[in-house]
Amino acid sequence: MKGTFHGGIRLDPRKRSTLSAVLEALDPPSLITVPLALREGTPATADVHPGDAVNIGTRLGVGEIPVYSPVSGRVRSVTEVPIPDGGSVPAVELENDGLDTSDPFVRPRGSLEALTPDEITELCYTAGLVLTGSPTPVYNRLRSLAGAPCEALIIDCTECDPFVTSRRRTLLDRTDEVLAGVRLFAKALSPKRTVLAVSSDSYDIAEHLTKRISRSDPMAVRVVSSKYPQGNERRLIEAVAGYQSADAVVLDPESAAELYRAASTGAPQLTRAVTVAGDAVANPKNLLVRIGTPLSALIDAAGGLSRDPAMLLFGGALTGAALDGADYPVTSSARAVLVLSEAAAAHTDSSACIRCGRCVAVCPENLEPLYISLWLTRGANYELRRSRVAQCIGCGSCSYVCPAKLPLAEHARLAKAKLLAARKTLVPPEANSESEVTE
């Protein structure tokens, strides 16, 4: 039986241009800028100084997790760089000598079987593994149960938003690495069951994975709905184990493949599989790119532009960030760069809400986006607090379906921020510590 979740929307996949575009390694340009922090505001320090020689795998610095050099060459400067997820973070600018010399640090660690669960968890930290699409260390996700027994380990093999096929290609082109990595994840968490969740529109992936899973593997392929946002953590848990289920961990196949590489070769995370697509891209591709490569180099590798661009998106077309230019580096959570023409990009002339209720019907958290928007614009804080807007997962389904083209998801985001700010200013410090216990 197909696992599914409440609400959600059906999207035109628009994946045809890159569906069979095998992952191609992109040679790094002569100059790359590697961000040291995953998001703005988190502290990060550089270990290297301008002029230092670096090799592939040399540690550049440490933020939430350590960051390594994806090229060999010389440090040009330690600077700040704006990242696509928003804001600026400390970064190291590297001159690539093109030799790809490896650091002595990068060496095999011996037998995979000998790794203990704690060593695997630690390896996720030292190898600098980051989740796909969300700037969160894999290490944090592995430790999210805080010692509670893991009911289910879910590997998110869905890719429910349009244009993007980088995960599909990782699953098909790096299958053995993915499955070996999943075995390591399973060893680290010792879950009651391990599930590879594949969406119902990708039966070829489900078949491919089923064939490659050996009989002794304690994992199974589970078909889940192809609705958006099936890839959301809670939606996957809902589809596989039921909405109320708490003790499940969701990880992704890209991290699994990287974990296996880290365990077998000693190499930390240096690359990302990135789909370069959209109707304004001449020759859409799936690229395996070094972290820190400017987005413009990816677009050039995909044949440049075929039409006038109207929007440059980093991440999916539904939740990604709209950028003002291509001079941003590929980050360690990158998965797609999309360039849309005026014809494909959403027009945003909004009209009055007609109360059609579509936003309520599609909301995976059963919120009422139209009322959240109304209370926000009216400044009705009492109603806003009762609206459960804190539960909003920001999937954007409400804005997508709105016939009046209202920015409902944006209003929900603003409402959430407003409530959070109000709580921070209104609650006195001593009451604050108490509320943290009850939350």
Add this chain to the structure above:
Amino acid sequence: MARSNLIPRARQNPLSRGSGALRRSPAPHLRAEASTRSIMSDVLIALSPMLIVSVFFYGFRTLALTLTSVASCIAFEWLFRRAVKKPATVGDLSAVVTGVLLAYNLPASVPYWIPVVGAAFAILIVKQLYGGIGKNFLNPALAGKAFLLVCFPDTMQTWTRPFERLPVLGTFEAEAAANPLEALKNGLIPDDSALELLLGRHAGALGETCALLLLFGGLYLILRRVIRARIPLVYLGTVAVVTLLFPLGGARPLEWMTSQLLSGSLVLAAFFMATDYTTSPVTPLGQTVYAVGCGLVTVFLRYFGGWTESVCFAILIMNSCAWLVDRIRLPQPRGGARNGR
């Protein structure tokens, strides 16, 4: 500056920062195609077969009345928006839908000033004075009909026989025919058979008689996902159950129920007016409560009320409750271990 080195300088490159070619807007960056205008177009498509049948039954006078009503609605909306210096909204076609629905609720024999007066009340007072589309708390077409029914009861209840086609212009002696609702009011099964009621060969307002075509129209709207089946099915279901359980005057329950369902404007209202987005609740629970309410009030007013047709009053009463019904907070189904906290 490090930034300038990240990519080679290219003055005309549309992807470089500051070129102004790239738009930044909050996510999501894709939108569904349905718009207010496309939704209203679908409603008009669903309503149009009934207009052809009404011309067949009552002559081109029904077309002329409908056009008068639509033209008045558009004119009043355009004039009001212009007078108060607000952006024009006639392009969303909602005024056209109001005009068609208002006309469908009129007997074919009414003089032409009747839809003009109804449109003025519907558009100016009910819709625009409350802020225009999406802000009115009563369905404009139904409110217009109720206004006309209260103010001009005789004109609004003079029914003519189908196939006695009325002249488009000039005076005529309308031969009064019995609306099946009048028989039902007295606890009698109407003379018209269930088939005649279904096909529309009975006296009634010009766009409410052919239940079969209206059902097809409703089905079209459901298939096009313009409306959900919940409100019409629960509404009609409630009327069916109550009339089946409590027939008046010793009529056979099944026959009584069929006549109740197929007479008057019940089918038209259930699919096209009770489902009006603006004046119905948006939550599934709210919609069910609202539709049950519509059904109960309709039967109550049909049994004990002073008017033969009470569907419009029933829906207007439930319209007034829509926002309240939306705020019923029963235990929320989505309160998971992590989210509920």
